[in-house]
Amino acid sequence: MLVQNSLTRRLEEFAPMENGEVRMYTCGPTVYNYAHIGNFRAYAFEDILRRVIEFNGWKVRQVMNLTDVDDKTIRGANAAGVALADYTKTYKDAFFADLKTLNIESAEVYPAATDHIPEMIALVAKLVEKGVAYKSDDGSVYFSVRKFPGYGKLAHIDFDNQRTGARCLGDEYDKENVGDFALWKAWEESDGPVGWDSPWGRGRPGWHIECSAMSMKYLGETFDLHTGGIDNLFPHHENEIAQAEAATGKPFVKTWMHCAHLKVNGEKMSKSLGNFFTLRDLLEKGWSGREIRYVLINAHYRAGLNFAFTALEDARKSLARIDACVEKATDGEAPAWALKHLDDFTAAVNDDLNIPRAFAALFELVREANSKGAEGTLGVFQHMDKVLGLIFFGKGGKEEIPAEIQALLDQRAEARKAKNWAESDRLRDAIAAAGWLVKDSKSGQIASRI
RNA sequence: GGUGGGAUGGCCGAGCGGUUAGGUUACGGACUGCAAAUCCGUCUACAGCGGUUCAACUCCGCUUCCCACCUCCA
Numbered sequence: 001m002l003v004q005n006s007l008t009r010r011l012e013e014f015a016p017m018e019n020g021e022v023r024m025y026t027c028g029p030t031v032y033n034y035a036h037i038g039n040f041r042a043y044a045f046e047d048i049l050r051r052v053i054e055f056n057g058w059k060v061r062q063v064m065n066l067t068d069v070d071d072k073t074i075r076g077a078n079a080a081g082v083a084l085a086d087y088t089k090t091y092k093d094a095f096f097a098d099l100k101t102l103n104i105e106s107a108e109v110y111p112a113a114t115d116h117i118p119e120m121i122a123l124v125a126k127l128v129e130k131g132v133a134y135k136s137d138d139g140s141v142y143f144s145v146r147k148f149p150g151y152g153k154l155a156h157i158d159f160d161n162q163r164t165g166a167r168c169l170g171d172e173y174d175k176e177n178v179g180d181f182a183l184w185k186a187w188e189e190s191d192g193p194v195g196w197d198s199p200w201g202r203g204r205p206g207w208h209i210e211c212s213a214m215s216m217k218y219l220g221e222t223f224d225l226h227t228g229g230i231d232n233l234f235p236h237h238e239n240e241i242a243q244a245e246a247a248t249g250k251p252f253v254k255t256w257m258h259c260a261h262l263k264v265n266g267e268k269m270s271k272s273l274g275n276f277f278t279l280r281d282l283l284e285k286g287w288s289g290r291e292i293r294y295v296l297i298n299a300h301y302r303a304g305l306n307f308a309f310t311a312l313e314d315a316r317k318s319l320a321r322i323d324a325c326v327e328k329a330t331d332g333e334a335p336a337w338a339l340k341h342l343d344d345f346t347a348a349v350n351d352d353l354n355i356p357r358a359f360a361a362l363f364e365l366v367r368e369a370n371s372k373g374a375e376g377t378l379g380v381f382q383h384m385d386k387v388l389g390l391i392f393f394g395k396g397g398k399e400e401i402p403a404e405i406q407a408l409l410d411q412r413a414e415a416r417k418a419k420n421w422a423e424s425d426r427l428r429d430a431i432a433a434a435g436w437l438v439k440d441s442k443s444g445q446i447a448s449r450i
Numbered sequence: 451g452g453u454g455g456g457a458u459g460g461c462c463g464a465g466c467g468g469u470u471a472g473g474u475u476a477c478g479g480a481c482u483g484c485a486a487a488u489c490c491g492u493c494u495a496c497a498g499c500g501g502u503u504c505a506a507c508u509c510c511g512c513u514u515c516c517c518a519c520c521u522c523c524a
Contacts, residue, residue, distance in 0.1 A: 035524085036524090040523035044461095178521075181522075231519070236522070262524085299462085303456080308461080356471085357464055359469075371490095424484090428486095441485095
């Protein structure tokens with residue numbers, strides 16, 4: 001299995017570091033709102049990643065954090081006048097429901113930041129002890145990036161040659177260096193009831209510290225894989241490395257992977273452009289999780305993905321074609337040509353998760369099964385679906401044919417037997433008007449909901 | 451200004467120094483009483499301009515445009 005490591009910017013052979021089990025950390029949602037489809041592109045990518053790892057016969061121990069304390073969650077909770085935990089619970093629940101909708105496999109652990117404050121305080125304390133972090137006058141604790149050689153190795157940024165961005169100049173924090181980031185933030189008026197006691201006074205953790213603390217708690221000080229959206233590469237992941245490695249003196253993560261952003265109709269998704277969609281928005285428009293999943297995974301994860309409604313339409317038709325073929329597929333020994341397509345499929349997913357190429361192999365299988373017969377191909381479809389997770393997922397079981405439709409079908413069968421084509425066509429139109437499509441096959445009429 | 455990633459046929463979207471990606475659409479054919487489905491075929495695709503090469507969509511340079519990151523957005 002070959003994957004691109006963001007750390008080296010190279011394709012590398014990937015295998016578990018120990019015991020055939022991959023320890024993987026994926027940055028999860030900040031639960032202050034319903035997640036949008038751009039967020040879900042990242043989770044879908046991570047789902048594909050873990051499925052391909054499993055496809056290769058390895059086990060996965062995945063940890064996905066829930067950021068339930070930060071500026072946005074605090075602001076939202078205080079504005080709504082509810083406790084932080086109550087406020088975030090709504091969005092935690094929604095997030096898990098959405099993962100189910102998209103058939104994203106569950107991680108083994110979903111640690112919430114607020115359940116791990118002691119671990120974070122301990123890590124910050126260790127960094128202070130080691131002299132790479134300092135307390136400022138306002139009671140916040142900052143990480144001193146100058147004290148960590150190699151800061152910038154993930155983002156490949158040379159900080160000695162960086163000009164100070166305009167955004168930093170107005171910074172009111174009491175930092176020694178503009179690049180220093182908060183490990184612990186002193187309590188402020190706007191935090192309201194949110195806060196925890198610490199050796200540095202009341203406050204709350206900085207954003208980055210939760211991932212370092214929780215990943216090491218559940219996966220160890222060095223683990224296999226860490227992923228997220230490309231925007232997390234810097235500063236978030238860079239800072240995670242700094243925190244973890246400065247504390248332990250050991251390499252934090254072997255392989256980092258990042259997926260590109262999603263655009264909508266060629267533009268950046270934003271509320272002002274009116275092209276901002278949550279998963280729920282799309283479901284309301286009548287698209288299924290299965291169709292959305294198809295669009296989200298049918299582009300290489302490192303390439304920008306253009307989310308368009310025409311792509312959803314294409315997905316719907318493509319899935320219908322797959323369904324029709326799978327319907328005919330049977331158990332038994334797979335023909336050689338089907339196994340050839342499975343080989344192509346396997347090679348594609350192991351080549352840095354090339355899912356579009358994997359789909360091509362799937363469609364070659366469909367086409368050949370349609371022309372040569374689908375006997376014995378079921379197992380191949382099932383095998384491919386271990387990675388894709390949409391061939392057998394959410395197909396929407398066959399709808400029961402209502403009695404009045406069945407009556408029309410029976411009449412039509414009679415008319416056809418008598419070769420009364422005019423009557424047959426009239427009945428077909430009548431059935432269509434009632435919302436059902438009739439197809440005539442060798443084995444008789446097949447009716448399906450339009 | 452710095453850094454990174456892009457521009458592929460009507461649309462979506464892979465890819466490689468020379469051989470069909472795939473999906474979807476449109477058109478034609480086979481099949482069908484007619485449809486539908488299915489199969490087969492077709493549509494001067496590689497942003498522009500130079501260069502390297504026997505050969506470039508694929509490598510190099512320049513130009514145009516797009517996206518991302520540059521200190522808490524997947």
